[in-house]
Amino acid sequence: MVLGAGTAGTMVVNKLRHRLPTTEWRITVVDRDDAHDYQPGYLFLPFGLIEPDQVRRSRHALITEGVELVLGDVDRVDPTAREVSLLDGRTLRYDELVIATGTTPRPDQTPGMLGPEWHRSVGEFYTYEGALALRESLAAFSGGRLVVHVTEMPIKCPVAPLEFTFLADDFLGRRGLRDRTEIVFVTPLDGAFTKPVASRELGHLLADKRITVETDFLVEHVDQERRVLVSYDEREVPYDQLVTVPLNMGADFVARSGLGDELNYVPVDKHTSQSTEHPSIFVLGDASNIPTSKAGSVAHFSVEVFAENFVEHARGQAMTHSFDGHANCFVESGGGKAMLLDFNYDTEPLTGTFPLPRLGPMTLLKESRANHLGKLAFRHLYWNLLLPGRPLGLPAQMSMAGKVPAAVSA
Structure with a gap:
């Protein structure tokens, strides 16, 4: 069972539905409504650089066949009974749980x-x-x-x-x-x-x-x-x-369930995304406390690692893949240009080219038109490749090829 059908949750169910035998595994994803938003598009809406209908789609249209989508608000999780209670009174059972309910702005705080x-x-x-x-x-x-x-x-x-x-x-x-x-x-x-x-x-x-x-x-x-x-x-x-x-805070049900820290983020092993308290719970995307950016690229790369690990976990094997905190962040700088940051848990943003050494076409820690076009193109990749769980051709682990620490090149 996956809680949250945002970026991480949608990727997870679509990837695992193609990896786990349908005779052995049933996959359910729970979210409060049927509206999936391309959240990077929020940045462009105030300036008229994108239209509202380019930001929002139906969750049902994005979830692969063979995955059950349940609409409802989560009240709490009982990790001992392995149950999820919804606010409308329904109770859902699980064997393995993924929390991917993200983080939410809380102006009331x-x-x-x-x-x-x-x-x-x-x-x-x-x-x-x-x-x-x-x-x-x-x-x-x-x-x-x-x-x-x-x-x-x-x-x-x-x-x-x-x-x-x-x-x-x-x-x-x-x-x-x-x-x-x-x-x-x-x-x-x-x-x-x-x-x-x-x-x-x-x-x-x-x-x-x-x-x-x-x-x-x-x-x-x-x-x-x-x-x-x-x-x-x-x-x-x-x-x-x-x-x-x-x-920004994690979901309220995390607090009601006693699963999170003071901001409702769930403590996990930063390399496997597994809960430090409950082995049957994994946490992906912005919902965990991993020490890296709460960014879409982190959700993408961590889900890639998680999917490999979960297939091993489902077979009763040890999880052998490790997430390194890899993040890419485009930074729109105006005038049709953008910067691009590439870093992980241990490495500061570097200079160089991305994704190909020397060839780019995008540049790191430097404004360029190519970076801006890359950010605009990502919306198409998001809807058509990333969410369906198709490979983007980018390694989940951060590559050092063609990159130089900024302090060395300065």
């Missing part, structure tokens, strides 16, 4: 964030509804102080707030509003990003685009009436339009 100006002068683009509302807000924006704010880490797609900032700079420039707008990037980190090498390069980009960075800012509350962010150390950041990334 920050005082003042929700209120009469939510999805108006206080916007967000981490939900479908929020991205559409922000498109309206930006269309009406005529200049002033635009503040892009991250509440706390970890968040899914940690480069997305920076991408939004760069795209906003480009969007306002094309509308003749950039000189009438001050853009401020507010972060709880001590720099632009979590990885020092990438933080340095992204920090240079922010400076080149005349974007002010407010670091080490831990928000205590949002004052919608005065239009200011207030930190625990009593600093204030005023805004005319706020674009915030609320605190």
Whole structure:
């Protein structure tokens, strides 16, 4: 049984249905509704760079034949009885469980964030509804102080707030509003990003685009009436339009089931995705506590490793494959260009080419048109190759071929 039919959950059931004998294994996936969103598309919706109908599809259309899709909200998991209880009273039994319910923005966790100006002068683009509302807000924006704010880490797609900032700079420039707008990037980190090498390069980009960075800012509350962010150390950041990334948390049923940490992420072995407490539970995608980015590429690469391991596990064999924390992150930088980051648990983002040594065509830690086109093309790959479980031709393990540490090449 798989809880969550997002990126990781859909990939898992589609891959394993073709790998596990139908006479021995029944596969069920549970989700609250029938809407599957291409979440990287949320970033483009506010700027009119993608249309809403390109972001959302039916889950039923994406789940392979032979997999049962159950629609319902999970109430709790009982790992001892190996049962999943739904809020509508149904009880589902399992032998092996995969939790792939992701992470969700929780504006209710920050005082003042929700209120009469939510999805108006206080916007967000981490939900479908929020991205559409922000498109309206930006269309009406005529200049002033635009503040892009991250509440706390970890968040899914940690480069997305920076991408939004760069795209906003480009969007306002094309509308003749950039000189009438001050853009401020507010972060709880001590720099632009979590990885020092990438933080340095992204920090240079922010400076080149005349974007002010407010670091080490831990928000205590949002004052919608005065239009200011207030930190625990009593600093204030005023805004005319706020674009915030609320605190991200795992699913509430994880807390009710006693399976997670304080943010409802489930502790797992970072190489096998197996729960550290319950051997019959595996956790994939953003729902686990593995120490890498909560990004779609991590879901992709970790599912590749998990599928191989689970086939061995199903045969009663030891799991011999290990996930190394591999992540690729495209960073839209505006002007039809993007950067690309490639890293894992132990290796900082490198310079070089991707996916082929010397040939690329994409470049690492450097802006290029090819990187931007690669990000745009990924939507097609997502719907037609990634979710159906077909091979993309990219190794799950990070390759060092054709790559050089940034400090060496600097």
